[in-house]
Amino acid sequence: MSLSLRQIRYFVAVAEHGSVSATAHAISISQSAITEKIQDLEADLGFRLFERHSRGVELTLKGHQFLRHARKILTDLQDARRALRGEIVEGGGVLSLGVTPLVAGYVLPDLVTGFSGAFPETAIDTVEESGQQLEHLLVGGELDVAVMVLPVNMIAPALHTELVQVSPYRVWLPLGHRETRKVRVSLKDLADTPHVLLTVDQVAQNIEAAWRELGIRPTVALRTSSVEAVRGLVATGGHVAIMPDLTYRPWSLDGDKVEARMIEEQLPPMEVAVAWRHGFPLSPTATGFVATATTRNSTRRR
Structure with a gap:
């Protein structure tokens, strides 16, 4: 058959x-x-x-x-029909794309490279906003698609979401820290060390939820929206951080080393997904973007 x-x-x-x-x-x-x-x-x-x-x-x-x-x-069939009717020009137009802050810095470049290679004639108009604001823009029809960090247990019936990347959390430590001798580090063993918390894309909220579950309250030396500020403070010693692995780079801007170790406790990983408005068909261009974006991960989240 x-x-x-x-x-x-x-x-x-x-x-x-x-x-x-x-x-x-x-x-x-x-x-x-x-x-x-x-x-x-x-x-x-x-x-x-x-x-x-x-x-x-x-x-x-x-x-x-x-x-x-x-x-x-199905997209190729639809494009072929439209092209034969003279309704579309292959690869033209503009894609309206929304991204959250960490996506903009650590995921977007690869996505744009992959999409532009497949659709070289399509321009991308990108806006960076919080996940909540992107949802409003998608529902309002102001964006074609968005790539966003999904909050844990997110319920958004107005959106379709499909995974792009899953990133576990790891502990960032300065070179020579006592915990660097271990392969896996318990968050309880870091309760006496000042932490730096990243305040974008739900990172701080997720870490503080994990602390509450473990019954610990580490000192927070700084809350910042800057990944480089986190990296710099950890690298210079005296601070640690819990960060999604997609943000990890081993060197600070000043050339100091940052070590990363797996976490002994189970923390929900960060999930990055492409999202679009439920119940509305994607344009051929947006469909192409979803197809190229989701080749990064073969697991889909509804």
């Missing part, structure tokens, strides 16, 4: 809605018909696309990987 566009469309729709029943309601097709097409598609591909559970379905690893290809197939 060969793949059909109907199978691919149903698969993408179920992946977007998170359940067969919600998909059936949205596109006015019976659940049995959708389930049959998905099962036929899985049989043809030779692997499972979804894990079924009581709350709906969840993409498998192979399902995540195939989703990108499926979206590209």
Whole structure:
């Protein structure tokens, strides 16, 4: 049996809605018909696309990987139809993109390079704001897509989100600190050392939540929105910091060394995702950006 566009469309729709029943309601097709097409598609591909559970379905690893290809197939078909009708010019236009602060400094350059390589004629208009403000701009239609750090347990029914990068937290230590002898460092063993807290993209809130759970209250020497200020204070000795790994660089601006160690306790990692307005189809340009951005990570978050 060969793949059909109907199978691919149903698969993408179920992946977007998170359940067969919600998909059936949205596109006015019976659940049995959708389930049959998905099962036929899985049989043809030779692997499972979804894990079924009581709350709906969840993409498998192979399902995540195939989703990108499926979206590209549908986008390419739509672009071909429009191009043959003379409705679009390949690769033109402007992409309105929002980013949060850490994304702007540590994720955006790679994303822009990858996207511009695939869409060299498309200009990118970028705005940096907090995650909350970006959500307002997306819902208001002022942005095509945004790349943002997701708050822990974020609930944003107005948005679709798809993971771009997952970054665990690590402890930053000055060269020669007693804890650098360890492979993993307990946050409890750093309770007597002054900390520097980064105040952007929920970092400080996440760290303070971890402290409360552990029953510790370290001294906070400085709260700052500058990653380089954190790096500099740690490197010169006397301070430590808990930072997402995507921000780590081993040297301060003055050339002093910063060590990083894994954390013994379990902290939720930082998740960076591309987001767009729920219920509104992406333009071909925005679809292309999502496709290039999500190649950084094969795991999708709804």
